[in-house]
Amino acid sequence: MSAAVATGRDEHRLREEIVHFGRSLFNRGLTAGSSGNISVRLDDGWLLTPTNACLGELDPAELAKLDWDGRHVSGAQPSKEAFLHRSMYEERAGAGAIVHLHSTHSAAVSCMGGLDCEDCLPPLTAYFVMKIGKLPLIPYYRPGDPALGDAIRGLARKHCAVLLANHGPVVSGTTLDAAVYATEELEETAKLFLLLRDLPTRPLNDAQIDELVRVFKLQR
Structure with missing residues (x-):
């Protein structure tokens, strides 16, 4: 397990x-209504x-707790998008937290045509290079479709964040504050x-990006 x-x-x-x-995210308009979800890794599972x-x-007491098999251990019923978080955690051992929002501008980009699906x-x-790097676009899946978890799993090992088409971003970080700031x-x-x-x-350009990678020891 990671630090x-x-x-x-x-x-x-x-x-x-x-x-x-x-x-903080809600008050600043980065999430609306009941959209979005946040999770944090524990030694015996994760909070969601x-x-x-x-x-x-x-309510801190009502946050859902799950084990690493995805079973609901305690708290309120977890978000139906729990599998997004689980897929990311399983592929990124260093991920300590994950934030998924429907934030306005990121969601708007996710609805555009002609995007480079690899970045x-x-x-x-x-x-952006330092906190996100390359941002792959995952094709549209209906909310709650377990196949979306498999799509994330295929990219999460190489990318700390993905953008879900017609939906929004899923961003991991070593800590919760790192995941929030990257989002x-x-x-x-x-x-x-x-x-x-x-x-x-x-x-x-490539030379400028390579310099950032070298100076700040970024994981690519």
């Missing part, structure tokens, strides 16, 4: 962190926000991409 895995002693703190970040729960009104947002800023960086880059779509742009 990001929590001991039982840390579980209370992590529950509070999920509530804190959920409220409940189904049909507003991220702005979470659907250009490297407009160094920070926010993705959303800001999607916003830039949409603002600039009718203008000539100057994305970072």
Whole structure:
């Protein structure tokens, strides 16, 4: 297990962190209604926000707990998109948390035609390269379709984040705050991409990206 895995002693703190970040994301308009879900890895499974729960009104005691076989251990009924998180965790041993949102600009990009399915947002800023890298686009699946978990599993080992077509992003991080910040960086880059779509742009070139990888020891 990775260093990001929590001991039982840390579980209370992590529950509070999920509530804190959920409220922050909701209050800033990065998620609406009961959309989106957040999870954190534990030593004996993982915590996940409940189904049909507003991220702005979470109760730490009601967060769902699941084991590594996907069984519901305690708390409220887990999100129906639990398999998205499980697929990502199974492929990324270093993932300590996962954030899935329907954030406006990222979701808008996910609905566009003509995207490069292997890398659907250009490297407009160094920070996008540092926190996300390449962002593959996963074809559309209906919400709750278990086949989507298999599609994520096929890409998660090489990518910390994916964009679900006509849906939104799934982003992992070593810690919850890292996953949240990466999700926010993705959303800001999607916003830039949409603002600039009718203008000539100057994305970072291969040499500039290679320099970032070398200097900041990025995993590619």
